[in-house]
Amino acid sequence: MPETGITTTELTRRRMLQGSGVALATVAGLAVVGRTGPEAQAAPAAGHQHPVEGFDEVYRGRRIQGRPSAEHQHHGGWTVLIDGQELHAMQNADGSWISVVNHYQTYGTPRALARAAVLDLQGAALLPIG
Numbered sequence: 001m002p003e004t005g006i007t008t009t010e011l012t013r014r015r016m017l018q019g020s021g022v023a024l025a026t027v028a029g030l031a032v033v034g035r036t037g038p039e040a041q042a043a044p045a046a047g048h049q050h051p052v053e054g055f056d057e058v059y060r061g062r063r064i065q066g067r068p069s070a071e072h073q074h075h076g077g078w079t080v081l082i083d084g085q086e087l088h089a090m091q092n093a094d095g096s097w098i099s100v101v102n103h104y105q106t107y108g109t110p111r112a113l114a115r116a117a118v119l120d121l122q123g124a125a126l127l128p129i130g
Helices: 008-034 070-075 110-121
Strands: 055-059 062-068 078-082 085-087 089-091 097-099
Touching (some): 055 110, 078 089
Antiparallel strands (some): 078 085
16 A cells, blocks of 8 residues: 555544534534524415505504505515605515515515515615615
């Protein structure tokens, strides 16, 4: 057997460290994937029914409103407002919703989207998109 300069003990340590790194990365990845806000809703499955009822409520001190809108048909046909300012919301092909406040997280309804935006804004005003 040719001598490589690597002993069995070093090779075992190396494999153990690699295995530990993979395990740690997996656990960290699961923690990120599993992290959702307290008000988050899972994205709907294909064939999810589109919401037809509007909403108007005060959520955590902010007024959120949503209603079906023909003028925003290319964005899922909904107008969503926070304190009277329009929240740019868009419906994905799978029926889930995203907004400009956080377009990496999807929500099941425009109401859930508006509530999540309120949480993400942390009291900041929603500025119009120019």
